[in-house]
Amino acid sequence: MHLQSLGAALTVTGSAHLLTTRGGQVLIDCGMFQGGDELEARNREAFPFDPHDLAAVILTHAHLDHVGRLPLLVRRGYRGPVFCTAPTAALAETVLLDSARLQVEGFRQDLRRARRLGRESEVPEPLYDEEDVHRTLALLRPALRFGEPAHIGPLRVTPGRAGHILGSAYLLIEADGERLILSGDLGNRESGLQLDFTPPPPADAVVIETTYADRTHRSLPATLAEFADALHQSIRAGGKILIPTFAIERAQMILYTLRGLMEAGDVPRIPVFLDSPMAARATHEYFEYGDELIPPVREALRNGEDPFRPSTLHVVPTSAESQRINRYDGPAIILAGNGMMTGGRIQHHLKHNLWKPGTSLVIVSYQSPGSLGGRIVAGADHVRIMGDEVVVRAQVHTIGGFSAHADQDDLLAFLASTGSPRVWLVHGEVGVMDAFLPVLAGHGLTGTVMPDHQPVDLLTTTFPGGRPPGIPESRGDARAGEGGE
Ligand SMILES: [Zn+2]
Numbered sequence: 001m002h003l004q005s006l007g008a009a010l011t012v013t014g015s016a017h018l019l020t021t022r023g024g025q026v027l028i029d030c031g032m033f034q035g036g037d038e039l040e041a042r043n044r045e046a047f048p049f050d051p052h053d054l055a056a057v058i059l060t061h062a063h064l065d066h067v068g069r070l071p072l073l074v075r076r077g078y079r080g081p082v083f084c085t086a087p088t089a090a091l092a093e094t095v096l097l098d099s100a101r102l103q104v105e106g107f108r109q110d111l112r113r114a115r116r117l118g119r120e121s122e123v124p125e126p127l128y129d130e131e132d133v134h135r136t137l138a139l140l141r142p143a144l145r146f147g148e149p150a151h152i153g154p155l156r157v158t159p160g161r162a163g164h165i166l167g168s169a170y171l172l173i174e175a176d177g178e179r180l181i182l183s184g185d186l187g188n189r190e191s192g193l194q195l196d197f198t199p200p201p202p203a204d205a206v207v208i209e210t211t212y213a214d215r216t217h218r219s220l221p222a223t224l225a226e227f228a229d230a231l232h233q234s235i236r237a238g239g240k241i242l243i244p245t246f247a248i249e250r251a252q253m254i255l256y257t258l259r260g261l262m263e264a265g266d267v268p269r270i271p272v273f274l275d276s277p278m279a280a281r282a283t284h285e286y287f288e289y290g291d292e293l294i295p296p297v298r299e300a301l302r303n304g305e306d307p308f309r310p311s312t313l314h315v316v317p318t319s320a321e322s323q324r325i326n327r328y329d330g331p332a333i334i335l336a337g338n339g340m341m342t343g344g345r346i347q348h349h350l351k352h353n354l355w356k357p358g359t360s361l362v363i364v365s366y367q368s369p370g371s372l373g374g375r376i377v378a379g380a381d382h383v384r385i386m387g388d389e390v391v392v393r394a395q396v397h398t399i400g401g402f403s404a405h406a407d408q409d410d411l412l413a414f415l416a417s418t419g420s421p422r423v424w425l426v427h428g429e430v431g432v433m434d435a436f437l438p439v440l441a442g443h444g445l446t447g448t449v450m451p452d453h454q455p456v457d458l459l460t461t462t463f464p465g466g467r468p469p470g471i472p473e474s475r476g477d478a479r480a481g482e483g484g485e
Pocket of ligand 1: 164
């Protein structure tokens, strides 16, 4: 089998892997590049294949960086099936509709600016619109079930529970007499909501994500204590407490945690605003598929309780009501997207509050270095938000342990049952992968960094030192934040 990584090679976002077998081609994930203009420009690149030639697309999970370019693929001619688990299909609808809305809104905004300069012809079209998304949703085949083999084009595919977000799967792929495991994103085994990943079967090659392959997460109890402590400090500071949250998994995890902390009396019952209609919709799917989650959540749902609803929760439906939160006096927690602060309602909360010394910004997820969040975490004293320069006077707390991603121990545990496969590293910053290579060697495994866009034979291609030629030397500052999608 040959694999060509068209995203999430030498970087964390944009997952898209083209698998070529003797029987045909299948695309695994079709994600969006996120985190700064330079990366996002890559979303417009042509696909280096004819979409009509694909036998199928398979999705590992519904995060935007794994599904976000799918409507673009459809816009460019793909009409075949898109296989995934049922929760992934449900979440993908929410994710893609939101993405189309952002694309179109962004386009209109750029157009307004360009008109004033007489440059409207230079504004690129939105990547896709709602209509493209509806055509895409019609192609979804939510037929994948954990542990049950499925025949997809030239492949026999057995999904396994990845424990990363609701519905997330890794894939055992059998074709041409070879066995490949594609990890998708793997869960943190101390995640608060998801069951652990199931141990994968033996394979000849494993393509594995490496978001946090260079570190060990703080334990869940320590993370909860750190989070409670940050909230106490923030409440003492007296201002708004902003928590930028990704709408899927992180929002539900934070709501679940806040409810637990408030019920136990560990955090005062101050108002909590969920200012993200997308997170509210995603939370609905966590209800629908509650049986997929950890036992305490399942039990609460069975008892008719709402484990994602702190008693002081206000769900904010419209942006007019979102603006009104500015007038609310006193400490309150505001959960708003997006998680890296590059757009969405969090931006107007930042603009109104970041310059006030009483404000607290509690970071609970990954911040890519080029994003607004990444710049704040790196210590910027001024940032530009929605066209305005804003001084950063808020207290910034970074809580790393909420990651929905496997850490180094989790990744090694995942690899432990796969035999002695060739291990290909994707979905990581170069510095992190460089740090992981010797660790793999210490465990008797041959690791290789997946090159960007260059097809590799998963069993025979090698590079000196496990690094494709020409990739930049790793820098120590590869990442600005912690957490991760
Ligand atoms: Zn993910």
